[in-house]
Structure formats: C-alpha cells, structure tokens
Amino acid sequence: MSSDSTKGPTEWGEGRHGVGPWEQRYPGQPLPADPRYDAELLAEGDRRNVVDAYRYWSREAIVADIDTRRHPLHIAIENFENDANIGTVVRTANAFAVDTVHIVGRRRWNRRGAMVTDRYQHLMHHPDVHSLLVWALRNDLTVVSIDNTPGAVPLETVELPRECLLLFGQEGPGISPEAAEGSLMTCSIAQFGSTRSINAGVAAGIAMHTWVRQHADLGRSW
C-alpha cells in the first residue's frame, strides 16, 4: 500500500513505470503542441501504468483513442456480496479494449486489483440482473453466462457471438439462476484437477481471451 495517505486505491500502482519530464527525455526538442498531451505530465514526467504509445497523453485523450476501437464485447459480474475479483476483471477488460464492464448488485467494489485501469474503462452499474438483461436486449447484445454448472456447454467448443455480453458469477454462489435463465447459454471452462472451480477473475480472463481469439483483429494489438 502507498505510504501517501492522500492517494486512494486507484493510485497505488503508480510510480514504478514510465518516463521523466519531456525536457529530460528529449533535450532541446520543443514541447508537442498536440492537444492530446497533458501539460503537467510533460513537465513532471509520466509514471502511469499505460503503454508507451500513450506517454504524456491526458486520461481523456487515452479514453477517446480506445473508444475509436473498442470491441463489441461487454463484461458483467454479479456483485451481491462485494466480490473481490472485480478489480482483476476490470484490468483484463481494459487490456482487451472491452466496451463496458457492468457491475450488477452492489455499487461498491474493491478497486485495488484494477491497478488504475478503471480510469480508462467504461463502467456501468445495474441494481439487479433484470436491469442488466433489459439493457443488453436494448443494445442488441447476446448474453452468455460463464459458469461450470450442470448442462453448461464447454467454452472450448463454442463460437461466441460477436456482439456479446459475458456474465460472471461470484465466489461462493456462482452465477444466479436469474442470470442463467436470461442467457442464451451457459459456458463452462474445462477443468482437470480437484478444485470445484477457478477464481472468477481468472475465468473472466480465459473467457475474454476466447472472444479475442475468435473475433479480434490481432493486427491491431499493441
């Protein structure tokens, strides 16, 4: 945890990456006039956890740039018991340029695992599963639940819809019956060991990458 008490969880990952002030990095070169660059970052350096292509860019400019190429993939996670995995889900969703991460149930979630990526990721809250399903219907998204419940189809064998909302359950109860009923299908991730299930954040990463392998243009990855 940061020793700086003025900083919150979304700043804890800062400081270990990045570049110093523009003047030190490019001695003698004029400051870029491009409005995407942030004056404070140019002057003080950019220690944020962002890819090099975005060095010195303002947060707004980075979000706007990702917005031009976000995938038609949405992620939802049920949060009725304050699930600790949501930060991990948000971070992975950001890495894969997911359109929006939907939090269903409680509004509060532990941001630490997000490692600041929540600032660059569209997030939406829904009070219950019904609201999420209505929103998905209105936005022409096919809902696919991910859980290893009886009757689930192996994720390894399905072609996921391109305009897709992947819905995850939480530690303990797993996916709610309402979520499963409102989905086109439920997909399971094949397991071979003794544990009943894998961590929800890990499951979300596997499922998102399954969508990426099937639908993303790999020529546009970093």
Ligand SMILES: C[S@@+](CC[C@H](N)C(=O)[O-])C[C@H]1O[C@@H](n2cnc3c(N)ncnc32)[C@H](O)[C@@H]1O
């Ligand atoms: C830890 S699991 C709990 C529920 C699990 N069904 C059980 O019987 O214990 C929490 C969430 O992680 C995801 N998950 C974990 N393991 C999975 C697997 N093998 N296949 C698909 N989803 C999985 C699902 O979204 C699930 O709702």
